[in-house]
Amino acid sequence: MSTTATEAAHAPHGGADEHHDHGDHAPLGFLRKYVFSTDHKVIGIWYAVTGLCFLFFGFCLVMLMRWQLAFPGRALPWIGHLFGEARMPGGSMLPEFYNELGAMHGTIMVFLGVVPLAVGGFGNFVLPLQLGAPDMAFPKINLASYWSYFLGGVTMLASFFVPGGAAQSGWTSYAPLSVLAGSGQTMWLFGMIFLITSSLLGSINFIVTTVQLRAPGLSWFRLPFFCWAQLVTSFLLLLAFPPLEAAGVLQLMDRLAGSSFFMPSGLVVSGQAVAYSGGGNPLLWQHLFWFLAHPEVYVLILPAFGIVAEVIANNTRKPLFGYKIMVYSLWFLGFMSFIVWAHHMFFTGMGTTMAAFFQTTTMIISIPSVALLTSLIISLWGGSIRFNTPMLFALAFLPMFGIGGLTGLPLGLSAADIPLHDTYYVIGHFHYVVAPGTLFALFAGIYYWFPKATGRMMSDRLGKLHFWPSLVFINGIFMPMFIVGLAGVSRRLFDGGASYDFAQPVLHWNRFMSYSAWGLALAQIPFIINFFWSIKHGKKVDDNPWQATTLEWAAPSPPPHGNFTTPPEAHRGPYEYSVPGHPGDYTPQFLAERAS
Amino acid sequence: MEIPYTVAERPDTGLNNGKIGIWLFLASEVMLFGALFATYLMMRTGAAVWPRGDTILNVPLATVNTIVLISSSVTMVMAWASLKRHDFGKFRLFMGITILCGFGFLGIKAFEYAHKFHEGLLPSKNTFLAIYFTLTGLHGLHVIGGMAVNAYLWGPGAKLWKTDPEHFTNRVENSGLFWHFVDLVWIFLFPVLYLL
Numbered sequence A: 001m002s003t004t005a006t007e008a009a010h011a012p013h014g015g016a017d018e019h020h021d022h023g024d025h026a027p028l029g030f031l032r033k034y035v036f037s038t039d040h041k042v043i044g045i046w047y048a049v050t051g052l053c054f055l056f057f058g059f060c061l062v063m064l065m066r067w068q069l070a071f072p073g074r075a076l077p078w079i080g081h082l083f084g085e086a087r088m089p090g091g092s093m094l095p096e097f098y099n100e101l102g103a104m105h106g107t108i109m110v111f112l113g114v115v116p117l118a119v120g121g122f123g124n125f126v127l128p129l130q131l132g133a134p135d136m137a138f139p140k141i142n143l144a145s146y147w148s149y150f151l152g153g154v155t156m157l158a159s160f161f162v163p164g165g166a167a168q169s170g171w172t173s174y175a176p177l178s179v180l181a182g183s184g185q186t187m188w189l190f191g192m193i194f195l196i197t198s199s200l201l202g203s204i205n206f207i208v209t210t211v212q213l214r215a216p217g218l219s220w221f222r223l224p225f226f227c228w229a230q231l232v233t234s235f236l237l238l239l240a241f242p243p244l245e246a247a248g249v250l251q252l253m254d255r256l257a258g259s260s261f262f263m264p265s266g267l268v269v270s271g272q273a274v275a276y277s278g279g280g281n282p283l284l285w286q287h288l289f290w291f292l293a294h295p296e297v298y299v300l301i302l303p304a305f306g307i308v309a310e311v312i313a314n315n316t317r318k319p320l321f322g323y324k325i326m327v328y329s330l331w332f333l334g335f336m337s338f339i340v341w342a343h344h345m346f347f348t349g350m351g352t353t354m355a356a357f358f359q360t361t362t363m364i365i366s367i368p369s370v371a372l373l374t375s376l377i378i379s380l381w382g383g384s385i386r387f388n389t390p391m392l393f394a395l396a397f398l399p400m401f402g403i404g405g406l407t408g409l410p411l412g413l414s415a416a417d418i419p420l421h422d423t424y425y426v427i428g429h430f431h432y433v434v435a436p437g438t439l440f441a442l443f444a445g446i447y448y449w450f451p452k453a454t455g456r457m458m459s460d461r462l463g464k465l466h467f468w469p470s471l472v473f474i475n476g477i478f479m480p481m482f483i484v485g486l487a488g489v490s491r492r493l494f495d496g497g498a499s500y501d502f503a504q505p506v507l508h509w510n511r512f513m514s515y516s517a518w519g520l521a522l523a524q525i526p527f528i529i530n531f532f533w534s535i536k537h538g539k540k541v542d543d544n545p546w547q548a549t550t551l552e553w554a555a556p557s558p559p560p561h562g563n564f565t566t567p568p569e570a571h572r573g574p575y576e577y578s579v580p581g582h583p584g585d586y587t588p589q590f591l592a593e594r595a596s
Numbered sequence B: 001m002e003i004p005y006t007v008a009e010r011p012d013t014g015l016n017n018g019k020i021g022i023w024l025f026l027a028s029e030v031m032l033f034g035a036l037f038a039t040y041l042m043m044r045t046g047a048a049v050w051p052r053g054d055t056i057l058n059v060p061l062a063t064v065n066t067i068v069l070i071s072s073s074v075t076m077v078m079a080w081a082s083l084k085r086h087d088f089g090k091f092r093l094f095m096g097i098t099i100l101c102g103f104g105f106l107g108i109k110a111f112e113y114a115h116k117f118h119e120g121l122l123p124s125k126n127t128f129l130a131i132y133f134t135l136t137g138l139h140g141l142h143v144i145g146g147m148a149v150n151a152y153l154w155g156p157g158a159k160l161w162k163t164d165p166e167h168f169t170n171r172v173e174n175s176g177l178f179w180h181f182v183d184l185v186w187i188f189l190f191p192v193l194y195l196l
Helices: A002-009 A030-035 A040-070 A078-083 A095-131 A139-161 A184-212 A225-257 A282-316 A323-339 A352-380 A389-408 A414-420 A424-454 A460-486 A508-523 A525-537 B017-046 B059-084 B088-118 B127-154 B156-163 B165-195
Strands: none
Touching: A040 A095, A040 A139, A040 A424, A040 A508, A095 A139, A095 A184, A095 A225, A095 A282, A095 A424, A139 A184, A184 A225, A184 B017, A225 A282, A225 A323, A225 B017, A225 B127, A282 A323, A282 A352, A282 A389, A282 A424, A282 B017, A323 A352, A352 A389, A352 A414, A389 A424, A389 A460, A424 A460, A424 A525, A460 A508, A460 A525, A508 A525, B017 B127, B017 B165, B059 B088, B059 B165, B088 B127, B088 B156, B088 B165, B127 B156, B127 B165, B156 B165
C-alpha cells in the first residue's frame, strides 16, 4: 500500500524536461502555431482571452450607463467628449446612446463574453484534457468555430460605427421596435448569425469529443462533473440556438425584404401607419427568442457549476457529495430548460391555462437546481478546506447563485411576476445568477487552471486582493436593485427614475450602485496585473500543483500539442480524495492500481 | 498526432466521429426548420384569410422538382454504394448525376421565383408569400451547400480515395445523409406550401 503514496507524490510523470521530445510532427510556423492553430488549447486560450476582453468592454459600456443613472443629464467630465456631439453633446448622454449602451451591454456580456469564456474557453481547454484525449474530435471545425465567433464580435463592434449607431432595442431585440430600428440592428442580426454558427460548430465538437475520445477506462460515471456540465451545455447550444437563427432570418426578412412576420396589422408609429402589409405577430419573436434564451441561461450557469464542482472537490479534499444525483439533475435541468421559456412572457396576456403550465414547469426546474447547489454545499461538510483563491471564488459562488436563484422564484409565478416585470428586481435577479454567480465561478476556473495552461501559479495574495473587494462591490451593485425594483422602478428608464415621484425615496441607491460599479472596476486591477505578471513571473509549479485527481493533471504543464506524453488511462472515479485506507489524501484517476 | 476514431468505429459506441457529428448537425437543422414550420403555423392560424397554395404557386413545376430531388437522393445512395463496391468510375457517374439534379432543382426554382417577382408577388405582399420565400429560400441555400460539398467530393476531394478509401467513403456517406435531409425538408415543404 505504501507504494500508492509514493506513486501519488510522483504521479505527474513527465515534467518540464519532457516537453520537447513529443514533437512527432514538423514544427509549425508562427501563424499556424499561435493564430490559426488547430490545437484545442490554443483555441481555448484565444476564446478565453477574447471573451475576457469583451467582458471588460461590456463592463465599460455599463459603467457609462451608471454615470447617467447616478447623475442624470450631468456632463461626464473628460470621457464624455470622446463620444461626439451625436451621442453625448457637451458630454451629457442622449437617450438613444443610453439605449445603444444597454442593448449592446447585454448582447456582449451574454453572447461575446460569458459563453465564449465558459464554453469556448474552459470547455476547449479543459474538456479534452479531462477526457484524456489528444485534441478535439474535429480540430479544423474547432478553429472555424473560433473565427466565426471572432467575426461575430467584429460585426457587433463595427455596428457602433454605422449611421444611427448599434442596436438599441435591448439585448432581446423585441419586435416591432427592432424591425423599425436603424441599420445597427441589421448588423446585430448578422453578428448573431456568426455567433450561432460558432456555437453550433463548437457544440458538435464537444459532444463528439466527449462521446468518442474518452480515454480507456474513462467510463461515463468516471467523468469529472465538469465534463458532464459541458456535455449538457453543448446539447442546449446545439438544439436551442437554431430557433433563434430562424428568428434572426425572419427579422432580417422583415427588415430587408419588407415582410411582416413580426409586424401586426394596423401598426401606427408616431401617428403614421407603417408601410408593412401586416398580419404578423410580434409575440412570435418573443417565443422564438426565449426558446433560445431560456436554455441560454443554463448555458451560462452549467459550466459555472462544472468549474465550482471541480474546485470544491479539490479543495475540500473530499469526493463530491451526490455525484450521481448531480449528473441526473444536470440532464433533467437541461431537458426542462426547453419547456419553461414562456415564463418570460407572463405579461403578454397568455391566459391562465398557459401561465399555469409554464409556472409549473418553472417550479419543477428549480428542483434540480436546488439539488445541484445543495450537493455542493453538503460537499463542504467535514472537509478540511483550503482557502486558496480559486476556492474563495467557488465558495462565494454558492450563496451568490443561491440569492439569484431564490429571487427568481417570485418571477416564475405569474401573480408575483406581473408587478415585478421589467423592474430593477429582474435585473438584480439575473445579474446575481450571472455576475457574482457565473463570473465568480469563471474567475475560480482561471485561478485553478492557470498553472495547467502556463506552468506557473497566479499570486495568491493578489488573488485575495481581487476577491474580497470584488465580493463587496458586486453586492453593492446588485443588492440595492431588489430594493429599487420592489419600489417599482422600471429597468429601462434613461434617468433611473428621477422624473417619477414614486421613485424618489429609492433614488439615492442609484449613486450607491454606480460607486459600487466603479469600485468593482478598480477591484479588477489586481486580477489584470496578476494575470499578465504570472505568465512570466509566477511561481513555477509541477504538473499537479493542487494535488488533484482528474486526468488533465497527468499532462505536462503547459501540455504540448497532442497533450499527453503517455496515453492516459482512467483507473477509478474522478474524486478519490481522502479514501479510507489509502495513504495520502488523493488518488489520481491516472494512477495504475497496484496489486497489494 | 492522430485523432482516434476518425475512420474506424469506436468499439463501445459502434460509430466513428464523423457519423455522430453529422447526426448532431442534422438534429440542429431539425430545430431550425422546426422553428420555421412553427412560424408557418402561427402565421396561418393568425391570418383572417389564407390562400390555398395551388392558387398562387405552380404545382406541376413543384411536382417535377420533387421528382428531381428524390431521384438525386437515389443516385446519392448509388454513388455511396459504388464506393462500397470499390467502383470509383460509377461513383463519379452517380455523384455527377446527383449534382446535376441539384442544378435542375435550382433552375426550376429560379424560374418559379422569377415568375413570382415578375408578377409582383413579393415577401412584402402578405405573410403567405413571406413564409413561402423564407422556407424555400433557406431550403435552396441548403441545396447549394449540399451541392458544394458533393462537388468537392466529386472533384478535388476525391484524391482521398487513393490514400484512404474508407475515410472517403465515410465522407460520401455523411454528405449523403445531409443530402437526404435536404430532400426530406422539401418533401415536407411541397405539401405544406403548394397543396394545403
